[in-house]
Amino acid sequence: MEIESTSVSLNPTQSSSAAAPPAGSALSIIDELADRDRRKKNMIVYNLPEPASNKSDSDSFTAMCSSVFNGPYAITKSVRLGKKLPNKHRPLLLCLEHEEDKLTLLSRSYLLRHNDSYKNVFIAPDRTRFEREKHKKLLSELKHRRSQGEVDLIIRNGAIITKPARGTESHLNDTIFDSEVFPRNYSVFRKDRNIHGGGVFILVEKSIPSSILEIDSTCEVIWVLLHLQHSHDIILGAFYAPPNSPSSVWDELSESLTQVRQKFPTTMIVLGGDFNCPGVDWSSGSLMDSYVTLTFRESLITLAHDFMLEQTVNLPTRGNNILDLCFTTHPDYIHQCITVPGFSDHETVIVELANLQVGHKNVQKKIYLYNRANxxxxxxxxxxxxxxxxxxxxxxxxxxxxxxxxxxxxxxxxxxxxxxxxxxxTLSRLPWMTSQLKRLIKRKQRLYKRAKRFKRPSD
Known part of the structure; x- marks a missing residue:
């Protein structure tokens, strides 16, 4: 397919022959929805060097995809935005052939930071004017809240949320209250051993509906169900295998996973924790020299294959060993997996999920009918x-x-x-459906009904 490559100049003061409809009117809503539909396959690439005269922007984009994303993605149009200035690369607007490709590239854009040739390049969706203004306000709010000491905040689907967290070796027991250890804005799920060792926990920000799964298990594992929109729920698991554990610990974990799968046969699983199983090259599945027995490591690899789990941590978490692991049934939803300095002798593993929307449970509410009271x-x-x-x-x-x-x-x-x-x-609430938008939609419906009923040109 031939690629069109042109340059345009954007001037916000440029006037249009047709006046824009008033903000908040039915026409402005229709225009906004139409504009979003036009941009649904678009994305903007920033800081991508402009090619030499004998090459096109499509060649530069294809080379970046081959180097970073391991494959080409078909585009139908490429446009450089703004005036050409010396020593400055203009943003590149791309229209991809498939919307799914755009979503995939956006979800994997974190890989650019780990590539020396493209570490200064970043990708963003092609937002409408309304979306740009909203995103700008979110960035300002995010910066302010971080300056006030709030941590683990991210922007997802038009809202600022806190990342779920989980941990092992909590060293807690029933004499220690949640409020003594954990932040107040988290729902806390714990499975304690004693204050001398062990124990696992999962923290979920309170705006994310969540519930514990009652799974009988003899190993140190806990399961929590996150309720997301469109039935895309997630099961989070936190697991701890003490040092020098026997291979039977994987049989116990297998039994726990079997119970989870019997209750939720298709739900996405993300299982993380300290597995204390070094000597495995998880990118290839091969075994290396280690102080851990061969049977112990092979049993964990077999368990991962049996439940179709893929391990996503490929950086050392303690010394030169990868002890803290994260398994998932849906690796395509892993946005990034990195390690940062932790509070103990282990690194902290941060796994970020992409393309998921936080939902809200349907809540049963009791209302009194006062007009029928005696x-x-x-x-x-x-x-x-x-x-x-x-x-x-x-x-x-x-x-x-x-x-x-x-x-x-x-x-x-x-x-x-x-x-x-x-x-x-109460119905599930869409995160972008604000009260203002609801009022505008109702107003649009009233106007439509009136125009349909009276059939007057003025309507």
């Missing part, structure tokens, strides 16, 4: 409670707390007995 009986019951309250306090030294509990419990019982109620279910 107010005559309610007034009678309230009067009786009032008399009882006065009688109790005539010659009594009751505390304020006791009086409050008496009133509170009796009023709630009256409401429960004499006001009908029903259960409603």
């Amino acid at each position: 107010w005559d009986i309610i007034r009678e019951k309230v009067s009786t409670v009032s008399d009882m309250y006065l009688t109790l306090n005539e010659n009594s030294s009751r505390t304020v707390e006791q009086n409050w509990n008496f009133i509170h419990e009796n009023i709630l019982q009256i409401v429960k007995d004499h006001i009908p109620a029903k259960q409603i279910s």
